[in-house]
């Protein structure tokens with residue numbers, strides 16, 4: 313469903329992704345792990361159309377999407393939840409959900425806490441509640457493919473568990489997912505495939521051992 317073939321990308325003259333090849337089969341969950349600076353968010357930007365690959369191929373459902381804009385990708389069924397909780401802090405929970413253009417009742421049923429706070433400014437909620445709100449995009453847009461960057465960053469274990477319950481539910485309903493995480497335990501429990509990135513490449517062999525056991529970045 314998501315196919316990357318020898319993808320290179322970066323910022324100006326700095327190359328960050330150095331030949332990434334990755335396949336996420338339809339209806340499966342892939343956990344993408346790796347230390348700070350490995351290039352995980354850069355890969356998410358390429359997938360969501362925010363950053364163009366300088367070479368290589370990006371395919372979504374068999375369609376070549378290297379040049380597709382973010383809104384075209386969204387219309388094709390891709391939902392991205394970027395790092396850093398992409399919500400509007402000065403709008404209420406209800407207003408944020410209205411902008412996502414879905415049925416808020418679905419969200420309030422899944423995350424009752426958000427239901428009780430629908431009139432609260434999003435920026436005044438706890439980090440976990442804000443992430444639930446950001447994650448709501450995946451519930452209301454009914455995506456075919458979901459890409460989540462750093463879902464559990466900075467959150468209490470109980471919130472992480474709640475969010476991963478929803479990940480598991482979406483997975484069982486057939487949504488194809490790429491979940492980026494910095495820590496192995498959380499995402500790998502629900503993943504069909506675990507891939508590790510280091511230094512802009514998919515880590516294998518001794519690199520993989522270094523990432524896991526050597527604490528390299």
Ligand SMILES: Nc1ncnc2c1ncn2[C@@H]1O[C@H](COP(=O)(O)OP(=O)(O)OP(=O)(O)O)[C@@H](O)[C@H]1O
Pocket residue numbers: 323326328346347348349350351352353354355494
């Ligand atoms: N806009 C940018 N301009 C220049 N360099 C950038 C930019 N964004 C990221 N980088 C660099 O690209 C490299 C990879 O960053 P990226 O955010 O993709 O890594 P990451 O694996 O997601 O790390 P983290 O887990 O810390 O978010 C880093 O060296 C970073 O400094």
